[in-house]
Amino acid sequence: MRKGIHPENYRLVAFKDMSNEEVFITKSTVDVKETIDIDGVEYPLVKLEISRTSHPYYTGKMKLVDTAGRIDKFRSKYDKFKK
Incomplete structure (x- = not known):
């Protein structure tokens, strides 16, 4: 390892x-x-929004993680383009 490039404030x-x-x-x-x-x-x-305790790869369960209402924000943003 090179000296002097790694943080020491762990x-x-x-x-x-x-x-x-x-x-x-x-x-x-x-x-x-x-x-x-x-x-x-x-x-x-x-x-954290997701970690090993909630990620489908580690838990083996699929689930929808909607943090901060992202899906609702997306829908409301693009609702105005509907005909």
């Missing part, structure tokens, strides 16, 4: 899957502004 960070509220903690260097309290310990929080 710390524990909580990642939260917003589709099923699952939280997992791992080390990361990501900069975030939000935090979450887990068992009395405060962690930086990264919100």
